[in-house]
Amino acid sequence: MRVLVTGGAGYIGSHAALRLLEDGHSVSVVDSLERGHARTIEILKDVAGDRLEFLRADLADTDALTDLLTRNEHDLAMHFAALTYVGESVERPLDYFRTNTAGGISLLTAMKCAGVRRLIFSSTCATYGEPSPEFVPIGEETPQNPINPYGRSKLQFEEVLRAEVANPKDPTPLAVVALRYFNVAGCDAGGRIGEDHRPESHLIPICLEVALGKREHLTIFGEDYPTADGTCIRDYVHVEDLISAHLAAVDALEPGRFKRWNVGIGRGYSVREVLESCRRVTGHAIPAVRGMRRPGDPPRLYADPSAIARDLGWSANWTDLDAIVATAWRWMQANPRGYG
Numbered sequence: 386m387r388v389l390v391t392g393g394a395g396y397i398g399s400h401a402a403l404r405l406l407e408d409g410h411s412v413s414v415v416d417s418l419e420r421g422h423a424r425t426i427e428i429l430k431d432v433a434g435d436r437l438e439f440l441r442a443d444l445a446d447t448d449a450l451t452d453l454l455t456r457n458e459h460d461l462a463m464h465f466a467a468l469t470y471v472g473e474s475v476e477r478p479l480d481y482f483r484t485n486t487a488g489g490i491s492l493l494t495a496m497k498c499a500g501v502r503r504l505i506f507s508s509t510c511a512t513y514g515e516p517s518p519e520f521v522p523i524g525e526e527t528p529q530n531p532i533n534p535y536g537r538s539k540l541q542f543e544e545v546l547r548a549e550v551a552n553p554k555d556p557t558p559l560a561v562v563a564l565r566y567f568n569v570a571g572c573d574a575g576g577r578i579g580e581d582h583r584p585e586s587h588l589i590p591i592c593l594e595v596a597l598g599k600r601e602h603l604t605i606f607g608e609d610y611p612t613a614d615g616t617c618i619r620d621y622v623h624v625e626d627l628i629s630a631h632l633a634a635v636d637a638l639e640p641g642r643f644k645r646w647n648v649g650i651g652r653g654y655s656v657r658e659v660l661e662s663c664r665r666v667t668g669h670a671i672p673a674v675r676g677m678r679r680p681g682d683p684p685r686l687y688a689d690p691s692a693i694a695r696d697l698g699w700s701a702n703w704t705d706l707d708a709i710v711a712t713a714w715r716w717m718q719a720n721p722r723g724y725g
């Protein structure tokens with residue numbers, strides 16, 4: 386098949402593009418390179434030769450997207466391109482709604498013009514906001530009450546998709562799967578591509594940057610949460626498992642249906658447990674200091690992945706946190722300056 390991968394030069398999108406290419410598919414990557422890395426495109430080209438097409442464009446450029454989609458017949462789109470920092474979204478809400486909501490609408494418009502009617506959308510557990518304890522672990526029926534512009538911008542695009550799949554006048558109804566990710570971690574087990582966010586705000590890469598000598602310490606954002614060790618609990622799913630969930634979702638696409646699944650391993654790790662794991666994997670002391678709570682951080686977020694297991698036969702292969710961290714550490718050691 387030929388797949389449009391938006392955000393294919395970014396962390397998760399590049400892992401999706403790599404897997405699709407390795408599986409023999411053709412891939413069109415569209416990425417503005419605002420946050421993505423040109424180097425990943427070179428690496429993907431080495432894998433794929435002429436099965437990869439790259440378009441540097443913003444999601445807002447509907448004409449460019451339409452042109453790309455009509456030049457070759459595309460079977461579906463996987464939509465990863467987004468702004469994804471909770472804290473930044475509070476300070477730049479317009480950018481978040483413009484990229485994540487309006488950008489999605491632009492993509493949908495281009496897909497409609499080009500007759501591409503299948504979409505897998507990167508949604509997020511941030512659409513659930515701060516679920517009350519009876520909803521943790523978090524299933525798909527948990528009320529969606531996002532508490533920051535990031536989560537709201539993603540939920541709004543889910544709403545757009547729901548409306549569009551239900552369009553009674555559409556002769557070729559849209560088919561959508563929204564995958565609501567929990568925390569994504571680790572890198573390509575082959576060590577070719579990795580995680581390079583600028584600025585980096587994620588827990589595991591920050592711990593590893595301390596081990597690498599790029600930072601002096603980790604600041605733990607709050608040790609007074611109502612959890613066993615006082616730090617926040619998250620569900621860390623390996624990026625390769627996440628991509629496998631996308632491939633499983635392709636077969637579930639059905640015209641006129643909006644389907645959604647949570648993607649997590651179903652077990653939470655506290656910030657302190659992640660820190661200990663990074664210490665074990667790197668053999669480095671990784672000093673940590675106590676910091677203030679980060680606004681918008683719910684104490685416990687982990688998935689109930691039983692629906693995706695039941696419906697798609699998907700479950701995480703990477704369930705050992707040390708093994709997940711080791712893939713990230715391997716890439717970071719080989720690429721201490723990231724993509725340069």
Ligand code: UDP
Nearest residue numbers: 586587588591604605606617619656679682
């Ligand atoms: N965290 C932390 N120090 C950091 C970065 C993150 O204590 O320097 C905590 C953060 O408060 C959260 C967890 O680590 O509880 C995971 O944060 P991350 O930013 O990796 O992902 P998020 O859960 O925000 O998507």
